[in-house]
Amino acid sequence: MEPENTASKFRVRSSGFGVRSRGGTHRTPSTERRTLNAEPQSSPSAAPRVIVVIPTYNEAENIRALVAELLSLAVDNLSVLIVDDDSPDGTGKVAEQLREQYGERIQVLHRTARRGLGRAYVAGFQQALAAGADYIVQMDADFSHSPAYIPRFLSQMAAWDVVVGSRYVPGGELDDRWSWWRRLLSWWANAAYSRLILGLQVKDVTAGFKCWRREVLQAIDLSAIHSGGYVFQIEMAYLAEKLGFRVLEMPIYFEDRRIGRSKMSVPVKLEAAWRVWEIRWRYRRLSPLAVAAPGEDGP
Numbered sequence: 001m002e003p004e005n006t007a008s009k010f011r012v013r014s015s016g017f018g019v020r021s022r023g024g025t026h027r028t029p030s031t032e033r034r035t036l037n038a039e040p041q042s043s044p045s046a047a048p049r050v051i052v053v054i055p056t057y058n059e060a061e062n063i064r065a066l067v068a069e070l071l072s073l074a075v076d077n078l079s080v081l082i083v084d085d086d087s088p089d090g091t092g093k094v095a096e097q098l099r100e101q102y103g104e105r106i107q108v109l110h111r112t113a114r115r116g117l118g119r120a121y122v123a124g125f126q127q128a129l130a131a132g133a134d135y136i137v138q139m140d141a142d143f144s145h146s147p148a149y150i151p152r153f154l155s156q157m158a159a160w161d162v163v164v165g166s167r168y169v170p171g172g173e174l175d176d177r178w179s180w181w182r183r184l185l186s187w188w189a190n191a192a193y194s195r196l197i198l199g200l201q202v203k204d205v206t207a208g209f210k211c212w213r214r215e216v217l218q219a220i221d222l223s224a225i226h227s228g229g230y231v232f233q234i235e236m237a238y239l240a241e242k243l244g245f246r247v248l249e250m251p252i253y254f255e256d257r258r259i260g261r262s263k264m265s266v267p268v269k270l271e272a273a274w275r276v277w278e279i280r281w282r283y284r285r286l287s288p289l290a291v292a293a294p295g296e297d298g299p
Helices: 060-071 091-105 117-130 147-155 180-198 214-219 231-242 266-282
Strands: 012-014 050-056 078-084 106-110 135-138 162-166 210-213 247-251
Touching: 050 060, 050 091, 050 117, 050 147, 060 078, 060 091, 060 147, 078 091, 078 117, 091 106, 106 117, 117 135, 117 214, 117 231, 135 147, 135 214, 147 162, 147 210, 147 247, 180 231, 180 266, 210 214, 231 247, 231 266
Parallel strands: 012 247, 050 078, 050 135, 078 106, 162 247
Antiparallel strands: 135 210, 162 210
């Protein structure tokens, strides 16, 4: 089922198609209504610039194969930005080898201070914007997010501001190897907790596989994002929806990591739980922007 062409009242829509792969001081954005017009950085004759941002910590065994799959996609003008948090397993060194191998299509950002998933993504998003990216894809390095979905995400960006690879819309699936407890915890974190507290329409609140239009990330004050861990995904989902951007959820098959161990420790989960309330309080006065539809000019 193809997504509708018009946004819903809440500017969030779920799509019914996908592919399956097994293999400081906070500055609240202004409440003044304004129009965000598309300002593509690529020349009109060039393909939009796509930068895939991948945060890494101890992913030396995954990153080489993942980069190879990404660069083999039939997507013009795609490059990869690896954001490594000083991985003790040598991921940063592997990333540098990949940069030497692929040249300008690979960029590496080494971070040694203020580690954490959220901070790594913020740094990566900021560098991607500075590099002139039109679309920024975020994904995990462990193959839980299949690169095969990216062309489908990009095919929807003419009509949507954010595309989310979702486990919890019709057609979305979790790996069969997930235990019942892990499934229950994930459902509770999304449907029974975060969505209820924040009043979100998007179903996969903690999704880490997304494609952003540059204008969305420009509208969000990335320097004021407080979340350092996985709650970053919830904060970004909340801001995108709260500001009135058009969000499309596309179903994905979420594969369990192939190699290595999950970073989702108990302290990380507890941090995410209490910080949801902090997000609601911090952005309580945030108002929607007057967002022009992609490809349209504002007033």
